[in-house]
Amino acid sequence: MATELLETATTPLLEITGLNVIYRSGTKTFQAVRNLDLSVRGGEFVAIVGQSGSGKSTTAHSIIDILPHGTSRNATALRFNGHDLLGYSEREMQKIRGKAIGFVPQDPTVSLDPVKTIGSQIVEALVAHGLATGTVAADRALSLLDEVGIDRPQQRFAQYPHEISGGMRQRVLIAIALSCGPSLIIADEPTSGLDVTVQRKVLDRIEKLTRERQTAVLFITHDLGIAADRADRIVVMNEGRIVEQGSALDITRRPQENYTRALLADIPPRPRIGAATSSGTLVEAEKPLMEAKALHKQFTSGWFRRSGGIKAVDDVSFVLEKGRTLALVGESGSGKTTTARILAGLTRPTSGEILLDGKSVRTPSGRLKPDYHRDIQFVYQNPFSSLDPRWKIEDIIRDPLKVNRIGDAASQRQRVAELAEAVSLPSNLLQRRAAELSGGQLQRVAIARALSLRPRILVLDEPTSALDVTVQARILSLLQDVQREYGLSYLFVTHDLAVVNAIADRIVVMKSGKVVESGTKQDVLGNPQAAYTQELVAAIPGKKLQPTITATHAATADPLLPA
Amino acid sequence: MIILVIQVSWYRMAFYILRRLLNAVLVIWAAFTISFLLLYLLPSDPVSLMLSSDTGGGGSAVATSEQYAMLASRYGLDRPPLEQYGYLLAKAAAGDLGMSMQSGKTVITQIGEALPETLKLAALSLAIALVIGSTLALVASYRQDGYLRAILLALPPISMAVPTFWIGLVLLQIFAFELRLVPSLGNRGFSSLIMPALTLAIPAAATIAQTLSKGLDDAASQPFVRMLRAKGVPRRTIYLRHILHNASIPALTVVGLLVGNIFAGAVVTETVFSRVGIGRLLQNAVDVQDIPLVQGLVVLTAAAYAIVNLLVDLIYPLIDPRIRRGVGAGGDAA
Numbered sequence: 001m002a003t004e005l006l007e008t009a010t011t012p013l014l015e016i017t018g019l020n021v022i023y024r025s026g027t028k029t030f031q032a033v034r035n036l037d038l039s040v041r042g043g044e045f046v047a048i049v050g051q052s053g054s055g056k057s058t059t060a061h062s063i064i065d066i067l068p069h070g071t072s073r074n075a076t077a078l079r080f081n082g083h084d085l086l087g088y089s090e091r092e093m094q095k096i097r098g099k100a101i102g103f104v105p106q107d108p109t110v111s112l113d114p115v116k117t118i119g120s121q122i123v124e125a126l127v128a129h130g131l132a133t134g135t136v137a138a139d140r141a142l143s144l145l146d147e148v149g150i151d152r153p154q155q156r157f158a159q160y161p162h163e164i165s166g167g168m169r170q171r172v173l174i175a176i177a178l179s180c181g182p183s184l185i186i187a188d189e190p191t192s193g194l195d196v197t198v199q200r201k202v203l204d205r206i207e208k209l210t211r212e213r214q215t216a217v218l219f220i221t222h223d224l225g226i227a228a229d230r231a232d233r234i235v236v237m238n239e240g241r242i243v244e245q246g247s248a249l250d251i252t253r254r255p256q257e258n259y260t261r262a263l264l265a266d267i268p269p270r271p272r273i274g275a276a277t278s279s280g281t282l283v284e285a286e287k288p289l290m291e292a293k294a295l296h297k298q299f300t301s302g303w304f305r306r307s308g309g310i311k312a313v314d315d316v317s318f319v320l321e322k323g324r325t326l327a328l329v330g331e332s333g334s335g336k337t338t339t340a341r342i343l344a345g346l347t348r349p350t351s352g353e354i355l356l357d358g359k360s361v362r363t364p365s366g367r368l369k370p371d372y373h374r375d376i377q378f379v380y381q382n383p384f385s386s387l388d389p390r391w392k393i394e395d396i397i398r399d400p401l402k403v404n405r406i407g408d409a410a411s412q413r414q415r416v417a418e419l420a421e422a423v424s425l426p427s428n429l430l431q432r433r434a435a436e437l438s439g440g441q442l443q444r445v446a447i448a449r450a451l452s453l454r455p456r457i458l459v460l461d462e463p464t465s466a467l468d469v470t471v472q473a474r475i476l477s478l479l480q481d482v483q484r485e486y487g488l489s490y491l492f493v494t495h496d497l498a499v500v501n502a503i504a505d506r507i508v509v510m511k512s513g514k515v516v517e518s519g520t521k522q523d524v525l526g527n528p529q530a531a532y533t534q535e536l537v538a539a540i541p542g543k544k545l546q547p548t549i550t551a552t553h554a555a556t557a558d559p560l561l562p563a
Numbered sequence: 564m565i566i567l568v569i570q571v572s573w574y575r576m577a578f579y580i581l582r583r584l585l586n587a588v589l590v591i592w593a594a595f596t597i598s599f600l601l602l603y604l605l606p607s608d609p610v611s612l613m614l615s616s617d618t619g620g621g622g623s624a625v626a627t628s629e630q631y632a633m634l635a636s637r638y639g640l641d642r643p644p645l646e647q648y649g650y651l652l653a654k655a656a657a658g659d660l661g662m663s664m665q666s667g668k669t670v671i672t673q674i675g676e677a678l679p680e681t682l683k684l685a686a687l688s689l690a691i692a693l694v695i696g697s698t699l700a701l702v703a704s705y706r707q708d709g710y711l712r713a714i715l716l717a718l719p720p721i722s723m724a725v726p727t728f729w730i731g732l733v734l735l736q737i738f739a740f741e742l743r744l745v746p747s748l749g750n751r752g753f754s755s756l757i758m759p760a761l762t763l764a765i766p767a768a769a770t771i772a773q774t775l776s777k778g779l780d781d782a783a784s785q786p787f788v789r790m791l792r793a794k795g796v797p798r799r800t801i802y803l804r805h806i807l808h809n810a811s812i813p814a815l816t817v818v819g820l821l822v823g824n825i826f827a828g829a830v831v832t833e834t835v836f837s838r839v840g841i842g843r844l845l846q847n848a849v850d851v852q853d854i855p856l857v858q859g860l861v862v863l864t865a866a867a868y869a870i871v872n873l874l875v876d877l878i879y880p881l882i883d884p885r886i887r888r889g890v891g892a893g894g895d896a897a
Contacts, residue, residue: 066792069707090798098795105793110786113805115812115884125794160884176794 012039013184013216014063018076021058021067021240032058034240040184043214045207047227047248049263050237051468056220057106059237060188063218064097065090081183099129102177102215104187104206108170108194112161118145118172119157125179144175149205167198174206184216192222195331196495200539203230222468224263225270225542228252236260252545266473268502270540271525288358289489290320290343290376290457295352297338297513312338313349314513318506320457323483325490327504327521329497329536335513337461340493344378344459374404377450381462383442389435393425393445396434400452419448422485423478440471444478451482461493476503497540501525509533576880583876587869594865595655598858599648605852610634612664612852638664638855655862661855665848670859673844678863680750681833681840684760685825691764692821696771703772704779705802716776719769727828731762731835748837759836763828767821774817778810785809812883819875823868 021033033055040046050056062073065085078085081100088096097103105111112121122141126132132140138157145153148171161169170190177185187206191199207230210217221227227234228248235245236259244257255261297313313335320326330336341347343354345361345368354361361372380386387396394416401412420427423444434442443463450458460479464472480503483490494500500507500521507524509517509532517530528534610631635641638661639650654661660670703715738758739747746755782788783806791801829842837843841860848856880887 061789064793066789094795094797096795097793103790103793105786105790107786111790113787113791113809115808115882116805117884124791124796128794128796128800162885173790176790180795 013042013044013081014038014040014218015077015079016059016063016075017078018074019059019062019078020074021055021062022072023058023068024070024072032240033062036240036242038235038242038245040216040218042183043211043216044233045210045217045219045231046233046235047219047221047231048235048237049221049224049227051222051263051470053239054237055240056222056237057188058240060186060218060220063186064101064103065093066097066103095129098125098176098182099131099180100182100184102180102182102185104170104173104177104185104190106189106192108173108190109161109166111173112169114161117158117160118164122172122176122179125176129180131180140179141175144179145172147209148172148175148178149201150175165198167194167202170194170202171205174202174209178209178213178215181213182215184218185210186218186220188220189222190219191226196497196539196541197331197535199541223541224252224267224469225540225545228544229541236263248544263470264545266470267542267545268473268476268496268498270498270542270545271501271537287322288319289322289356291355291358292316292318292320292339292343293353293355295339295342295354296350297335297342297347298350311513313342316352316508316510316513316515318508318515318518320489320491321505322456322489323487324505325483325492325503327492327494327500327507328510329494329500329507330510331495331536333512334510336493336495336510339510340378340459340461340491343491344376345372346378374453375455376457376459377453377455379443379446379450379458379460379463382466383439383446384466386446387434387442389433391434392430393432393434393437394430396445397430397448397452400449404453406453415452416448419451422451422482423448438471439467440475443467443471443475447475447478447482451486454486455488457489457491459491459493462495463492464499465494465496472499479503497525497536498542509536579880580877583873587873590869591862591865595652595858595862596648598861599651602854602858603644603647605854610638610640638662651858660859660862663848663853663856665851665853665856670855673856674841674859674863677839677841677844680838681826681829681842683756684763684829684832684838684840685822687756687760688763688767688825689818689822691760692767692771693818695764696768697775699768699772700775700779701802701807704776704783704806719773719776722765722769723773725766727762727766728831728835730765731759731832734758734762735835750839755836755838759832759838762832762835763825766828767825770817770821770824771814775810775814778813779806782806782809808882812879815875815878815882819872822871823864826864826867 016036016038019033019036019038020031023030023032036055036059038046038048038059048056048059058067061067063078063080063085065073065088067073075086080096083096083100085093085096112118116124119138119141122144123132123137126137126140131137142153142157145156150156150168150171156164156168161172164172174190177187185206190206191202194202203226206217209215219227219231224234228251231248233245234248234251236243236251236257238259243259244251244255246256251260252264255264295313295316296311299310299312316335316339318326328336328339338347342349342352348366356372356375361369363369394413397416397419398412401407401415406412407415416430417427420430425441425444425448429437429441434445437445446463447458463479464475467475476499479490482488490503492500492503504521507518507521508515509524509530511532517524517528517533524533525537528537614630614634632641639647642650651661658671660674662668663670663673666673699715699718703712706712706715735747735758738744745757749755779802783802788801788806791805792798826841829840830846831842832838833840833842834846841863845857845860847853848860
């Protein structure tokens with residue numbers, strides 16, 4: 001093979017010119033990628049950054065031609081390491097996929113065949129490319145599992161995907177991508193569903209292994225922070241086109257395009273250890289509105305019954321002040337959502353008490369007081385699944401009023417219009433159905449619905465984690481406006497410390513059901529005491545972005561400073 | 564540590580099997596009880612029916628009341644219903660389903676004579692249904708577009724809508740009377756088995772094809788399939804090794820239910836083709852109100868159904884590791 005000859009400095013490993021991709025469904029067509037030029041050099045780490053619908057994943061899939069059936073792809077040139085991929089048949093492409101170009105998919109929880117063992121799915125890649133069979137292949141798979149950082153590879157080899165965590169599944173997928181020694185790895189948002197500390201470990205692993213092997217990486221992400229931390233070069237995409245591209249430093253420090261600047265400005269600023277955080281007004285002690293006292297929740301279902309159950313919430317106490325935001329921070333399995341559900345009255349604690357205005361929210365017989373739900377409302381993580389797609393927006397917002405028989409039809413409609421205005425939802429959307437709205441619009445609807453009963457407390461369960469960074473920034477500022485206007489208290493559940501930094505007054509950090517640290521935002525983020533909090537703060541991506549962000553924020557805050 | 568885990572899962576597996584077995588026993592007992600109740604409530608007098616057929620056609624000789632009492636006590640019909648039920652249940656549990664009122668043979672003997680024929684029929688038709696149904700589903704699903712897929716996918720709903728006896732009559736007309744390829748009636752070796760088996764197999768194949776093609780399409784649209792393509796695995800391997808395996812899980816449930824359908828279909832098919840078998844036996848027993856025989860056949864059908872579904876439940880953990888883990892557990896605990 002002439003591989004060595006072609007891998008000179010002048011010839012890129014991957015070269016795409018004039019790529020167009022058009023999706024078809026029925027008679028409708030949608031152009032996802034428009035006239036895109038992109039190149040990746042040998043050993044280079046290139047990140048494509050864009051929001052959902054920007055065409056970044058489509059670009060990744062079109063390189064190895066794994067687009068859905070019926071999608072049309074054309075380009076002036078699509079060359080990889082001397083191969084003209086445009087002219088390749090399915091059979092020829094099979095030899096490229098996995099062997100010359102590895103692929104790490106977006107969602108590790110659904111990207112492995114659930115009925116085959118982990119080991120067999122690694123071995124399969126080696127066998128498909130004729131690189132090894134039998135025990136040789138098995139040995140190779142075991143050492144790959146070890147390399148990607150999976151403990152007890154012998155045991156894991158025979159396990160099924162559902163028996164290991166999401167982070168471990170992503171490591172398995174990385175092992176598959178590396179298995180045949182590719183010269184390029186395409187990673188399509190490989191960490192978007194993972195906890196922030198797991199995300200960091202997985203990314204470290206990808207970076208380490210690819211740098212060691214001189215493997216080029218084409219990294220797809222919506223997170224400019226990750227791109228800035230890891231990539232040599234960043235390509236910013238929007239609506240199927242490349243907005244701008246350049247070295248990671250140029251893009252983050254000296255962005256040329258307004259779109260890139262806006263994207264940078266929408267990233268919530270990272271807290272810095274040892275420094276006062278951006279919005280530095282100290283919280284004065286307020287009268288507690290709500291108090292959680294020694295909450296415990298034990299789940300005793302299935303085979304945990306004999307061992308005494310899992311303690312989802314283990315002795316959690318905190319105080320929520322009027323008009324303030326308390327952030328409940330933790331990773332998946334920390335018990336933060338269960339705690340929030342207990343507070344909202346959706347889950348009954350095993351023991352412990354909740355006080356509202358100093359009085360218990362349950363009657364002596366243990367039942368929730370009937371009008372409690374008017375005082376506290378819940379906003380869910382994913383607006384796409386928490387709102388009925390067939391309902392009209394007006395009916396969704398009006399529903400709590402109808403159920404609680406508040407006012408007549410005319411006054412209810414009047415209230416819906418007010419609420420829509422309060423959450424900046426255009427009134428022409430009220431007659432649309434939920435399925436027709438975007439994620440950001442739907443989350444506004446969910447907030448309006450929660451506000452309809454004039455509650456005093458909103459429980460917000462990761463309300464922005466399903467949204468793009470730009471939309472997230474708008475929802476966060478909306479929440480702050482609403483809080484000021486109505487004097488609401490928020491219990492904000494999240495795993496994202498950057499979001500916490502933007503919105504919280506007080507913070508409670510949870511791990512394995514227990515509170516590991518709590519206090520004001522300044523104390524917890526500026527000077528974290530618990531090792532776990534320090535780890536969480538360190539894992540927030542975007543370290544290299546920091547100077548830029550503070551600069552932009554300072555610029556917007558103080559018009560006297562030069563931009 | 565590892566040994567401990569294996570031991571726990573063996574313990575759970577044994578518990579799982581025991582629970583399924585108990586379920587099966589419960590189903591059979593329920594069938595026995597319900598059939599007893601229904602047959603007891605039936606407004607008929609089996610003893611008079613027996614006497615009238617014993618005296619043979621003439622009907623002039625009216626049976627004496629002693630004869631009546633003797634027959635009634637022989638079959639236990641003179642005792643209170645609860646006692647009858649207890650007595651019959653105890654006997655049935657010991658494997659004795661009583662005497663047929665019509666033929667005078669034991670119910671077990673009569674079933675034993677008819678069962679092999681029906682089993683042959685059921686086995687062959689299930690085999691045909693599996694082959695035709697799976698092939699149809701695989702070919703249709705493997706084709707990603709085109710008319711062939713559309714046509715193949717239209718076949719199952721059409722053939723499901725057609726009644727079994729009509730298919731039987733059409734097959735008879737074409738292959739037995741017009742082409743004279745196979746015998747039309749009776750139990751005369753393998754050649755006489757083909758048409759009734761085919762008659763029963765067609766609707767079953769349609770059901771299998773429909774479930775399996777839906778399962779294949781669902782599995783094929785899973786994200787892990789894209790990952791397999793990105794790994795460089797050939798499409799045929801992806802289909803046969805991964806997609807078919809995932810799709811076979813819902814299809815297996817349907818196969819379990821189909822065995823029940825095939826038994827029910829045997830009544831019609833064996834009548835149309837004049838074959839000896841369980842279906843014919845049941846039809847005759849109902850005609851002459853041979854209560855012990857009807858009850859025996861109901862229990863047999865329930866048992867067949869329970870056994871097949873027990874087998875299905877035992878196969879599940881073999882093809883789906885997620886069930887193997889959850890065996891004996893509440894479900895979402897994992």
